[in-house]
Amino acid sequence: MPIAVRHLSHVYMPGTPMAVPSLRDVSFEVADGELVGIIGPTGSGKSTLVQHLNGLIRPRPGTVFVDGQDVGDRRTDLRQLRLKVGLVFQYPEHQLFEETVYDDVAFGPRSMGLEPAEVDRRVRRAMAMMGLDVETLGRRSPFELSGGQRRRVAIAGVLALGCSKLILDEPTAGLDPAGRRELLRLLTRLNREGMTILLVTHDMDDLAEVARRVLVLSEGRLVADAPIRELFGQHRALLQEHHLDVPAAVRILYGLRERGAEVRLDRITVDEVAAEVARWWRSARGASDGRAAVEREGSRAHGHRRDRPRPVRPR
Amino acid sequence: MAIGEIALGQYVPGESFLHRLDPRTKIGLTTGFVALMFMVHTWWGYAAGGLMVAAGIAAGRLSPRWVLRGLRPIVVLILISVVLNAFWTEGRTLWQWGPLRLTAEGLERAGMMGLRLVLLVAGASLLTLTTSPIDLTDALERLLGPLRRIGVPAHELAMMMSIALRFVPTLIEEADRIMKAQMARGAAFDRGNLLARARGLVPLLVPLFVSAFRRADELALAMEARCYRGGQGRTRLRQLHMHPRDWATLALFAAGAVGVAVWL
Numbered sequence: 001m002p003i004a005v006r007h008l009s010h011v012y013m014p015g016t017p018m019a020v021p022s023l024r025d026v027s028f029e030v031a032d033g034e035l036v037g038i039i040g041p042t043g044s045g046k047s048t049l050v051q052h053l054n055g056l057i058r059p060r061p062g063t064v065f066v067d068g069q070d071v072g073d074r075r076t077d078l079r080q081l082r083l084k085v086g087l088v089f090q091y092p093e094h095q096l097f098e099e100t101v102y103d104d105v106a107f108g109p110r111s112m113g114l115e116p117a118e119v120d121r122r123v124r125r126a127m128a129m130m131g132l133d134v135e136t137l138g139r140r141s142p143f144e145l146s147g148g149q150r151r152r153v154a155i156a157g158v159l160a161l162g163c164s165k166l167i168l169d170e171p172t173a174g175l176d177p178a179g180r181r182e183l184l185r186l187l188t189r190l191n192r193e194g195m196t197i198l199l200v201t202h203d204m205d206d207l208a209e210v211a212r213r214v215l216v217l218s219e220g221r222l223v224a225d226a227p228i229r230e231l232f233g234q235h236r237a238l239l240q241e242h243h244l245d246v247p248a249a250v251r252i253l254y255g256l257r258e259r260g261a262e263v264r265l266d267r268i269t270v271d272e273v274a275a276e277v278a279r280w281w282r283s284a285r286g287a288s289d290g291r292a293a294v295e296r297e298g299s300r301a302h303g304h305r306r307d308r309p310r311p312v313r314p315r
Numbered sequence: 316m317a318i319g320e321i322a323l324g325q326y327v328p329g330e331s332f333l334h335r336l337d338p339r340t341k342i343g344l345t346t347g348f349v350a351l352m353f354m355v356h357t358w359w360g361y362a363a364g365g366l367m368v369a370a371g372i373a374a375g376r377l378s379p380r381w382v383l384r385g386l387r388p389i390v391v392l393i394l395i396s397v398v399l400n401a402f403w404t405e406g407r408t409l410w411q412w413g414p415l416r417l418t419a420e421g422l423e424r425a426g427m428m429g430l431r432l433v434l435l436v437a438g439a440s441l442l443t444l445t446t447s448p449i450d451l452t453d454a455l456e457r458l459l460g461p462l463r464r465i466g467v468p469a470h471e472l473a474m475m476m477s478i479a480l481r482f483v484p485t486l487i488e489e490a491d492r493i494m495k496a497q498m499a500r501g502a503a504f505d506r507g508n509l510l511a512r513a514r515g516l517v518p519l520l521v522p523l524f525v526s527a528f529r530r531a532d533e534l535a536l537a538m539e540a541r542c543y544r545g546g547q548g549r550t551r552l553r554q555l556h557m558h559p560r561d562w563a564t565l566a567l568f569a570a571g572a573v574g575v576a577v578w579l
Contacts, residue, residue, distance in 0.1 A: 056495050079503065087499040095496040097521035107518065108501040143525075158500050 002196060003030040003053060003085075003165065008062030010048055010220075022048045024220040026062070030198065032164075035191040037207040037228065038200045040217035041243045046200045047090075049217065050167045053198070054078075054085040066165070083112070086163035090170045092154035093147065101127075101145070101153050102138035108161045126160035127153075131186050148179025152186070165196040172206050184209050204247040208232070208268040218242035233266035249273035256280070326447050332560075333375035333445045338454035340561040344568055345442045351572045352435050360579040361427065364434045367571070371441040385440035386433060393432045400425035449553075452477040456546075457555060470546025478534070486527060493522045 010023040022045045030036055040046050051057045052064050055071045055078040064071040066085055071078075089095070098104035105126055109119040127134050130152040137145070142153050151171070159166070171187070172180040188210050191197050201207060207214060207228065214231050216224035216239070224231060224238060231239070232246045236254060239245055246254065249270045256263045256277070261284065267276040328334075333341070352364055372379055386393075406420030443451075456473035463469050494504060497518045504515055 051495065054499060056498065079501070082499055082501065087496075089492060089496040089499070092496065094526055095493050095500075095518070095522050097518050097525075111501045111503065161501055 002032045002067060003198075004063075004065040005029070005049075005052070005059075006063045006065075008049070008052060008059050008064060010045070010052070010057065010059075012048075022220050023052075026217075026220070026222045028215060028222060028225055030196060032196050033191070033194055034213060035188075035197045035199065035211055037211035037214040038198060038217065039202065039204070039207065039214060039244060042202075043219075044217040044242075045220040046217055047169055050087060050169060050198065050200055053165075053167055054082045054087045056087070083161045084163055084165060086158040086161055086166045088155050088158050088166065088168040088171060090173060091151075092158070092171075093142070093150035096142040096150060096154055096157075099141060100139050101132070101142050102134065104142055104153060105156045105160050108157055112161070122160045122162060123156075126156040129159050129186070129190055130156040131182065132156060146179075148175050148182060151175065151179070152183065155183075159190075164194075165198070166190065167198040167200070169200045170202065171199065172201065172203060180206070204232075204245065205249070205270075208247045208250070208270075216242065216244070229266040229268060232268050233264075252277065327377065327381060327444050328447075329376060329445065331374060331376040331445070333371060333377075333441070335560075336445075336564060337555055337557050337561045338446050338450040339458055339555065339557070340565055341442050341446055342451075342454055342458065343565060345439055347568060347572055348438045349435060351575060352431055352438070354576050355579055356427070357579050358427070360575055361430045361434065363571075363575045363579055364438075365430075367568075368434060368437045368441065371438070375441060375445045377441075377444055381444055382437050382440055385444070386436055389432065389436055393429050396432065397425045397429045400428050448480040449477060452480070453551075453553065453555060470549075474546070482527075482530065485530070486523065489526055490519065490523055493526075494519055 006027050008023055008026045009021065012020045012022050022043075026045075026049065038046050038049065048057065052059050052071065053066065055076070059072040062072075066081060069076050069081060071081065096104050098107060102123060105123045106119050109122045114122070123138075124134050127137070132149070132152055137149070137153075142150055145153065155168070155171070168187070172183055175183065184206060187197060187199070191210075199207070199211060211228050214224070214226060214228050215222060216231070223242060224235060226235065232250050236246050245251065247268060250265070250268055250273060253263045253265050253267060253273060253276065257265060261280055263276055263280045267273050348364070348367060352361075355361060355364065368382075372382060401417055401421045401424075402415055404418050404421030404424050406418035408416050409419055409422065410417040446454075452473045455476065456469050459467055459469035459472065498504065502515060502518050504512070504519070507515070
């Protein structure tokens with residue numbers, strides 16, 4: 001059983017007036033090779049949860065098993081565990097400190113006490129995984145790179161440990177659109193090559209691009225654990241209840257559906273939504289030209305408050 | 316991680332008599348109290364000091380637990396000084412075990428030394444428990460004001476202090492985060508000998524400094540964007556006023572302190 005969390009709870013600053021329960025009775029499992037998203041509003045316990053998975057926080061009460069090892073057991077070697085479960089914190093580029101990119105990525109393997117040849121092999125592999133070229137970037141200072149590159153260097157530093165599971169806390173926060181797309185592409189590729197990935201994020205659009213299953217946390221409770229299409233396609237009300245929503249593109253489908261359009265809601269990425277809207281458009285338009293009708297509807301909707309959903313039906 | 320438990324700004328908001336005293340009064344009281352505790356050398360003197368602290372706790376409507384919490388960081392220091400004094404003072408031997416000799420005089424001195432440290436820290440924590448850091452630096456700026464004439468940059472010092480205080484929790488949080496992040500990629504902060512540990516701090520300190528400089532830079536920019544140009548001609552939102560109760564408290568304390576210093 002790769003990752004199994006059972007009845008995990010956590011209280012911040014227990015025994016003081018400031019005590020806050022940040023996790024309440026959370027249970028779930030993650031199989032090898034999955035790419036799971038963890039979402040939830042700020043303060044819902046996402047970051048606390050992932051810190052349990054590599055033993056930065058000892059589970060109590062509750063248990064966390066990683067590859068059959070009990071994280072809460074005092075005999076478990078947490079350093080060994082951390083080699084298996086790579087944890088990338090928010091803004092990981094802030095932890096870079098070496099003079100060159102190469103040395104920074106090599107920090108983990110070196111502190112494991114590996115042979116220089118093995119260190120070199122790992123650095124090259126980790127940098128390649130993050131789409132970084134050792135020859136051109138290796139000798140440069142991490143502080144000279146662009147934000148997106150720095151972040152990938154920091155992630156490579158974690159991958160160099162040789163982990164089989166990677167947890168990322170808000171990996172795309174603060175990146176420009178190109179950097180974001182690039183990182184998501186690399187993560188998807190890693191996952192295809194067998195890496196188990198847990199992605200903590202606020203960004204539903206990011207999730208729609210990569211995740212297949214989503215855990216929803218709210219006020220420390222696991223309120224949903226569902227395939228992503230099911231979550232976005234059927235449980236929008238639940239998301240909204242917890243101050244979340246479906247991705248922007250999916251909101252278009254919901255809007256069309258409210259107005260009576262026959263669209264499927266389980267299309268989640270921008271490309272899928274575009275294809276679905278186009279399909280609906282072609283089928284609904286039928287023989288006659290509906291463009292004028294919709295434009296009229298559009299301008300009217302623009303001027304009015306929407307008191308009740310109006311059907312949009314190309315004539 | 317113990318690093319999160321460091322409490323520096325231990326201010327407890329409240330509306331008590333002590334809270335409402337002018338911060339300058341409270342600084343004066345604390346200074347006076349500290350001086351007094353170094354002057355007295357009798358049990359009665361320390362008893363009077365204890366009474367003053369108790370009065371302060373009552374006037375600040377504080378839970379004694381909070382005051383005791385302030386003692387936690389110096390428990391080791393107190394224990395060491397008590398033990399040293401108890402065993403290394405010449406006098407009548409009460410108990411001996413090898414080279415260790417407990418003397419009656421040593422015991423007395425140790426008790427007084429321990430009591431003095433406890434009272435000093437408790438007295439000082441009355442100030443920090445009932446005065447917000449902002450009030451404290453305002454008061455310092457005013458008290459240092461007259462020294463400006465001989466070139467002491469009072470305003471700048473006070474500003475530096477408030478900024479430093481403001482960023483202590485931020486930096487602690489940051490250090491905690493970086494430490495966890497480096498541990499997640501194989502750093503060990505608790506292994507090896509002293510040298511290895513010192514070297515092990517590099518991955519923590521470099522990012523911490525980088526981030527501190529970045530924050531300083533951003534703060535300077537933000538202050539300039541709001542037209543900050545130092546203390547010259549600056550008016551204040553929060554004015555400090557000495558009320559009759561301040562003078563009365565100071566007078567009462569002065570009378571008590573002189574009495575204790577002379578008779579006890």
